[in-house]
Amino acid sequence: MDNHELYPIGDAARRSGLSVSAVRFYADAGIVAPTRLTGAGHRLYGIDTIARLELVRTLRELGTNLDEIRRLLEGGTTLHGLLTTHLEIVERQEHTLRARRAVLRTLIRQGGTAAQAVLMHRLVSMTDEEREQVIDDFWNDVGKGLDVPDGFVDRLREVRPVLPADPTAAQLEAWIELADLVRDPAFRDAVRSYLHDTYSTHPGRSIASAPFQHFVYESGFALIEEVLAAHRAGESPRSPWAQQAVTRFMEEAMTLSGTPLTPEDRNRMADGFRQIPDIEREMAEEDAGAEDPHDRYLSLVAVVNGTAPEEDALPYAWIAEAMRAPADGA
Numbered sequence: 001m002d003n004h005e006l007y008p009i010g011d012a013a014r015r016s017g018l019s020v021s022a023v024r025f026y027a028d029a030g031i032v033a034p035t036r037l038t039g040a041g042h043r044l045y046g047i048d049t050i051a052r053l054e055l056v057r058t059l060r061e062l063g064t065n066l067d068e069i070r071r072l073l074e075g076g077t078t079l080h081g082l083l084t085t086h087l088e089i090v091e092r093q094e095h096t097l098r099a100r101r102a103v104l105r106t107l108i109r110q111g112g113t114a115a116q117a118v119l120m121h122r123l124v125s126m127t128d129e130e131r132e133q134v135i136d137d138f139w140n141d142v143g144k145g146l147d148v149p150d151g152f153v154d155r156l157r158e159v160r161p162v163l164p165a166d167p168t169a170a171q172l173e174a175w176i177e178l179a180d181l182v183r184d185p186a187f188r189d190a191v192r193s194y195l196h197d198t199y200s201t202h203p204g205r206s207i208a209s210a211p212f213q214h215f216v217y218e219s220g221f222a223l224i225e226e227v228l229a230a231h232r233a234g235e236s237p238r239s240p241w242a243q244q245a246v247t248r249f250m251e252e253a254m255t256l257s258g259t260p261l262t263p264e265d266r267n268r269m270a271d272g273f274r275q276i277p278d279i280e281r282e283m284a285e286e287d288a289g290a291e292d293p294h295d296r297y298l299s300l301v302a303v304v305n306g307t308a309p310e311e312d313a314l315p316y317a318w319i320a321e322a323m324r325a326p327a328d329g330a
Contacts, residue, residue, distance in 0.1 A: 191294050
């Protein structure tokens with residue numbers, strides 16, 4: 001029993017943020033009884049009891065049901081346990097609502113039909129294993145009869161969507177679009193045609209070869225990172241650090257042709273790096289408004305995976321200067 005000042009039901013309601021009728025309801029439901037009754041039967045509430053009413057109001061606003069609140073107040077559970085359980089429920093509801101939002105937004109944007117609504121709902125409800133199978137089916141079909149170097153399609157299939165356990169609406173929308181695309185026979189044909197046209201003949205075939213792919217994504221990638229580290233540190237392209245890093249990179253690149261690195265090779269590579277910005281600009285102008293199907297696949301995978309695009313262009317001029325052979329040919 002409270003030993004502090006007692007308040008009539010109107011004051012208790014005002015202090016707890018509840019209506020008088022709600023305070024009466026919680027008392028009649030056995031949730032929070034008044035501290036005591038007057039001789040005339042009027043309900044009086046102490047500070048501790050009013051605090052319990054405030055807790056009840058907060059929990060109700062969070063969606064907690066009366067049975068759970070009663071268990072808490074009767075000592076059948078702890079506040080931490082109750083809130084943890086309720087948080088899990090809310091997070092499940094949030095996940096469901098996010099998925100529904102993604103489906104609705106996609107349907108509205110595409111002017112979808114009832115059949116598409118069913119399909120999209122199924123796409124966002126897939127298990128990880130089902131999503132993996134969708135991507136595997138896509139690459140298995142695209143790779144059929146494709147005349148490219150062995151292992152190239154397997155390298156491409158390594159770049160695949162991994163929807164996180166708690167995806168954003170944007171990630172869900174990207175997955176819906178991607179899953180819809182990779183199931184489309186026309187899109188599969190377009191990707192197959194693009195890969196065939198790009199990598200079945202020289203120089204694309206050389207780029208798709210296993211040694212070149214290994215260099216680009218593994219050995220060479222690590223070495224170019226060393227070169228970029230020197231640039232980020234503010235080193236001169238002719239500094240010992242930059243020269244050691246760029247020489248290791250070029251020597252590894254020359255293993256693709258099985259020949260040693262010469263001053264002529266260094267200058268040829270330097271000229272190539274200098275020209276890259278102009279080549280990229282020309283390609284962008286030629287392809288303005290167009291996106292090849294494989295790039296579309298990659299861009300959607302990046303959104304699903306939450307992979308941020310590279311914002312900073314490579315320092316081509318700095319790298320080219322570092323690659324240039326010393327004037328004495330050493």
